[in-house]
């Protein structure tokens with residue numbers, strides 16, 4: 001099931017994730033829905049907060065063509081995609097860093113250069129609750145770091161340079177205002193219906209804004 005995305009300005013994006021104690025059926029279902037949502041939104045990664053959840057879970061699916069050296073050799077041989085990562089944490093990061101442009105499904109049409117370590121070793125629990133560890137390179141390393149940031153409530157707006165933040169200030173402000181208005185409308189609608197806060201407006205707005 002495709003889940004509605006949460007956008008910049010939604011307080012859930014600033015909440016830190018709670019570690020998962022055991023990978024149960026509900027969490028497997030959520031991971032599956034997050035993969036479906038990520039694919040539908042044409043993203044390469046998605047964190048739980050982006051669908052309004054606060055469990056330590058992210059999914060990543062970097063296409064093989066983007067996970068390769070210039071000569072086509074895979075950068076992360078043997079790594080299976082999509083990756084489902086519960087309780088992911090970085091156990092080692094390279095001293096070498098690199099700036100590269102990033103986007104985020106929670107920031108439609110906004111891109112910013114973010115500096116990150118080029119290589120990270122990550123430990124996580126997979127869909128079967130098994131402990132995994134891998135040293136990641138290239139776009140996959142970057143994507144996983146971006147998703148781990150989400151799980152800590154850290155967004156690209158927190159990571160971008162002060163110059164970029166100034167340059168994007170108007171767009172960020174508009175996005176935040178739009179999200180807050182949508183949340184208010186959803187809350188008043190849900191209040192009458194007595195249901196949870198759903199964000200149908202998000203979908204319409206998200207779809208309308210996407211090229």
Ligand SMILES: [Zn+2]
Pocket residue numbers: 103104105106146150
């Ligand atoms: Zn993101």
